Amino acid sequence: MKLKRSERLIDMTQLLLAHPHQLLSLTDFSQRYNSAKSSISEDLTIIKKTFESQGIGRIETISGAAGGVKFIPKANKEEALAFAEEVRVQIEDAKRLLPGGYVYLSDLLGNPSILRRLGKIIASGYQEGEVDVIMTVATKGVPIAQAVAEFLNVPFVIVRRDSKITEGSTVSINYVSGSSERVEKMELSKRSLKSGSKVLIVDDFLKGGGTVNGLRSLIAEFDSTTVGTVVFCESGVYNHQVEDCNSIIYIEQIDTSKNIIKARLGSFIEECEFS
């Protein structure tokens, strides 16, 4: 079926958005719309310009016979700051305080609109080809891992603290929980991570840092490399010893007696080079 330019633009936009970091060939577009490649190229010029002006992301052009275009989602600084500030205000709500100085976050991490924006912002910190796989630990890191994976178009793997028979053979390590100083165990299904992978770690909350250090050791066990670590909330209340870990929100103070949570924007928002 032959579509008009206006209809092609709409359909190409949805295809690009649904396939981030994936090469879509000019030939396929040309066949799909029964249109000349020159018309498709003109369409893509309009889309590229609009994606940039509206802060949707970049369109990269790959020339040559096997050429085409790739959509690279990129949050801009303004969007990242607005998102982090909105979340910061919500996190300071004293109703989130739980006994023991914990902070209730499950509503935020079960909200698809927050996850979509969070995923786009974290993904914006990494270049094409820089990350092969996202790793997190069950359970609350999973939604963040999935959101980032979607924007980077890479798979995610879930490390577990308990053994599950439905995973097949696993590689396990022992690690010291930073906050409670207990020795714990975590494991990952052997077939879920290829050796030589470049792994981005994401998690919901950084306290003592034991979990992140454990994940890094596990990645090393798989002869793979940690290319980054990003957590949603980092707590400065506990003196963690994790290098090179970035956060979206940094919790400065938790006071259960005065009913106060104080937070500021985390290092990822401050340091990341957004578009």
Place this chain on the structure above:
Amino acid sequence: MKLKRSERLIDMTQLLLAHPHQLLSLTDFSQRYNSAKSSISEDLTIIKKTFESQGIGRIETISGAAGGVKFIPKANKEEALAFAEEVRVQIEDAKRLLPGGYVYLSDLLGNPSILRRLGKIIASGYQEGEVDVIMTVATKGVPIAQAVAEFLNVPFVIVRRDSKITEGSTVSINYVSGSSERVEKMELSKRSLKSGSKVLIVDDFLKGGGTVNGLRSLIAEFDSTTVGTVVFCESGVYNHQVEDCNSIIYIEQIDTSKNIIKARLGSFIEECEFS
């Protein structure tokens, strides 16, 4: 900034796709693009027609002073069948067989492209306003819950089998694991589900049915209603006793001695009224 029609169409398409089941007002569009409402209406007519012809979904128009449009993602039958068939073939791969007749699925449930299509297809079975919240059980149901939640624009909640101090007070129930006949416990944070909610249950694998029955009891404890239950894989090998549960894939046979997994399309794909 004033955009041309072609640029408006691209930006409106991305806004609609990023906000499913959400009312976007004509007034907001008109201000965003510094254009007359009549022009915006014409744009929306083109988008509506293209979304339908390309199988992206429906655009619903709400008229009146507070009027606007809503994007309702809808998979068509062809897309649903193609997806389920692609997954079925992958699941029949004998390498997925694990000791005890389990099937390895973690790669599929960690693949953002599969999750996106799965989420769209499951969401297509439910009307606007029919579902308030998605419920699943940790860990492997979480990616499915998130994918469906994204397309229905509702939150998801995670029921846990282990207690976590970071959830606050919880409601717990005991249930009988259908396959192993053990009594187990599951719990959900009290503040994560309002009474009177309409809940859609999703999970990765249905075996004995104990987990699904447990989730339904838990929903009743919250004075809420189960409006549907959809699992990714249903195993016919175990004689489960769960009514009104639909599946994407139905596993007919698991034979570890002959190295065979046999699967067919599940009831959700057969029975759902796609667009």
